[in-house]
Amino acid sequence: MLDHALAVAAELRAAVAAEVDHARRVREALRTLDSERVLESAARRAAFNAHVARLERSLTHAVRAAGGALGILEPTLSALARRAPAASALSEALAEITALAGTLCELDRLNGMLAGRALVCVHAYLAALHPSPAAYDRRGLRSRPPLAAISTKA
Numbered sequence: 705m706l707d708h709a710l711a712v713a714a715e716l717r718a719a720v721a722a723e724v725d726h727a728r729r730v731r732e733a734l735r736t737l738d739s740e741r742v743l744e745s746a747a748r749r750a751a752f753n754a755h756v757a758r759l760e761r762s763l764t765h766a767v768r769a770a771g772g773a774l775g776i777l778e779p780t781l782s783a784l785a786r787r788a789p790a791a792s793a794l795s796e797a798l799a800e801i802t803a804l805a806g807t808l809c810e811l812d813r814l815n816g817m818l819a820g821r822a823l824v825c826v827h828a829y830l831a832a833l834h835p836s837p838a839a840y841d842r843r844g845l846r847s848r849p850p851l852a853a854i855s856t857k858a
Contacts, residue, residue: 781795
C-alpha cells in the first residue's frame with residue numbers, strides 16, 4: 705500500500721518540477737510582451753492546479769490506506785516510519801515537493817512583478833498613442849474626453 709503512495713508522490717514531484725521549469729520560461733514571454741504565450745501559460749497553470757489537487761487527494765487516500773493496512777488509526781509520517789521503513793522515502797519525496805513548491809512560489813512572485821512592469825509599459829504605450837488633453841476647462845479642472853458622444857443629427 706505504501707508503494708502506491710510513493711508512486712503518487714513521485715508523480716506529484718514530477719508535475720511540480722515541470723511547472724517550475726515552465727515558470728522560468730514564462731519570464732521570457734513577459735519580457736517580450738508575448739500576450740499569447742502569457743495567456744497560454746495561465747491556462748496551463750489552471751490545468752496544473754487541477755491536476756495537483758487530484759494528486760494531493762490521491763496521495764492523502766493512499767497514505768490513509770497504507771496506515772490502515774499497517775493498523776495505524778491516524779497515519780502520520782512518523783507513525784508510518786515506525787512501522788514501515790519505506791516511509792522514509794515518502795518523507796524525502798514530500799520534502800522535495802515542499803522545496804519545489806517554495807521555488808515555484810518565488811518564481812510566481814517574480815513573474816508577478818514582471819507582469820506588473822509589463823502592464824505599466826503597456827499603459828504608457830497606450831497613453832502615448834492616445835494622450836489625455838493637458839488643457840483645463842473654465843473651472844480650472846482638467847478636461848477629459850467624453851466616454852461616448854451622442855448626437856441627434858442624422
